Amino acid sequence: MSIATVQTRSLLGLKDLSQQEIQSILDRAAYWEQHPSKTHDLLKGRFISNMFFENSTRTRTSFEVAQKRLGAEVINFTAAASSVEKGESIYDTVRTLESMGIDAGVIRLKPIGLLAQMAEKIKVPLINAGDGNNEHPTQALLDLYTMQKHFGSLKGLKVAIIGDILHSRVARSNLYALRKFGAQVVFCAPENMQAAELDVEYVSMEQAINADVVMMLRVQLERHAAGMLKSAEAYRESYGLTVERAAAMQPHAIIMHPAPVNRDVEIDSELVEAPTSKIFPQMSNGVPVRMAVVERAMN
Template sequence: MTTAISLKERSLLGLKDLSRDEIMSILNRAAYWDSQSEKVVPILNHKFVVNMFFENSTRTRFSFEMAEKRLGAEVMNFAAAASSVEKGESISDTVRTLEAVGVDAGVIRLNPAGVLQELAERVSIPLVNAGDGNNEHPTQALLDLYTMKQVFGEFSGLTVSIIGDIKHSRVARSNLWALQKLGARVQFCAPETMMAPELAVHAPYVSMETAMKADVVMMLRVQLERHSEGVFKSKAEYREHYGLTEERAAGLARHAIIMHPAPFNRNVEIDDAVVESEKSTIFKQMSNGVPIRMAVIERAMKG
């Protein structure tokens, strides 16, 4: 029983079930790693971690790999396209095979929601969620939180607008669960076909005009390819109604910041000039992914 509890505490499957204190502990440890001048601090020397990406990724995978190598871990990168998964092997059998060869932890990104929880119950190594269908993306939300904390110092009283394809967004869900625990107010803005109605009991859907009055405006990538019956005829029409245009950005509060988990479509959900504006924290978010993931990997592999 002790081993199982320890393993559960070291894994990071999502933020919905993580306490406020646990979230703050990760953010504080990330700040520690962020303050270190040494490029590599080999506290995970002789430890092996495997990055298992069953779904394409650039930023998340490279960020995890950088974090792992900065901690001195031996890193194995698994690509589904070059594995036995292509021969019909199940994801579960693949993960258990990697566990059997001696890895100490696994970072995993999956398309089907719900599979990760089942995997965590079947293996005896800690797992870190690097994106779980449209369920959660905990490390993305943690780096978003860390960025907000750098700017505002605290979360209590902040209003955060999350705008775009809420229906398919794991980023929106992880941010929602965490921000509310930390005292922030979350509100959504989305076209009707991109709403997740089940989340309305947790955060209200507001107009674009209301969404622009927030302290934090978080834009989501337009995933028009996932909507067979969209209400918009073109990307230009989406931009007109729900894009963060230069005109809308100019009306934001002086202290407000603009966020985006990336990848982003310039001049669709966010104008090119807005990406590069002083209010934008988009590239800072990417940078903050490394210390956050260092804290998460250290938690997983050292406890």
């Protein structure tokens, strides 16, 4: 497979992907969701490696379920129990797995820009499962899929993304993708958690909860130790989706969250499974979306 073909099948981000290409993935996800069979032989005899150089349970498991449903052989690789701990570089690790004959790789890593550099040298398609605070394309794809499924169309939707925008790859991927479909995106964040390089309007919490989609981001509580967060209680008071704030949302609006959720910090516990919440449906939708992405990479 040529490098050009490999790069076409790779999914490094949504910033440079066309609306048509994104929609084709969403359409294929709908096909897999509606398919009566739970498992398939489509990728029988093909090998895919999940290479996670940053902790993840939900995303890795979702990818693994998607891969196994397509019939692929799955190799899970986590950095904590690997040669990376001994100083082996991420690039060398990926090259090692490529040399062993994998057909594609799913990668999560912290350094920004490294994934794009590797994709120019590695001869198998790579799927971004989250790189630093750059992008998290499959999370945004499952978010768009969830919104499209609920509202029918993304055009004209107002989506408010609330929380630590500065460190959020989810916010970036959603912003890039939603704008291609004609949705309006606004951000709401404490001043020290805003991303100045993104050309987006920041609104108050009261304005944010008036959107069609209220998307809460996970508060990274470790930022409390770094002084970015005064306390979990103070954050909830100013930027949490409380029961009282949710009562002021529009009747047709939905609540979203990429999870894992800090209950009673960014969102009150009783709202997580409220009728307006799409948090667990988002997780369900992640499997067919990742099936579509993996199929696109390997078939």
